[in-house]
Amino acid sequence: MKQIILWLLLVLPWLSLFFLKMITVRRYIPVALFMTVIHSLAYQAAHHYGWWNEKGSSLFGWDTIIPVPWVYGAYFVIVIWVFHFTFGKFWRYLTVNILLDGGFMYIVYPIWGRLGLVSGNSTLPTITVVAMMVGFSLIIYLFQLWLDGAQSNLDDQN
Structure with a gap:
């Protein structure tokens, strides 16, 4: 059952992108990729410094440091959706991120821990992880x- 849930967390978010216009997806793919790099580096640092351990969310066996379903599935696509609805309205964007990050860490993550989807082992206080995510x-x-801004400059030159 756990493997099914992890596969759904990887695949279903990607399927949700069919509900967006292609121009929107193309506009926000670079920022989603950038967030993927940031998350990958954060998980590497967490592993190295012992901040947290996500062995419970491994889908392939080789993804014990960076959980593929979260980083390359859900997080990636959530970035696109959040930017679609909030970009250009900074305070709305910040509020949505604080609510999503806090809700994930204080509500969803503990539930997933009880289900065995995540290890739940962390040396950092939850508020620190939320602050890191908001950062x-x-x-x-x-x-x-x-x-x-760079795209605008290119458009102006053409």
Whole structure:
């Protein structure tokens, strides 16, 4: 059952992108990829420094450090959806991210821990992880602003 849930967490978010216009998906794919890199680095650092351990969310056996279903499935696609609904409205974006990150860490993550989908072993306080996630969201917001500015400059030159 656990493997089925992990596969669904990897595949279903991607299927949800069919409900967006292709231009929207193309616009926000770079920021989602950037967030994937940030999350991958964060999981590497967490493994190295012993902040948390996600062995319970391995889908393939080789993904014990970076959980593929979360980082390359759900997180990736959620970034696109959040940017679709909130980009350009910073306070809405920040509020949505705080609610999603806090809700995930304080409500969803403990439930998944009881179901065995995540290990739940962390040396960091939950609020620290939420603050880290919100910090990442601020970084990627700035990245998207930069991308839009660069695209605008290219459009002006043509």
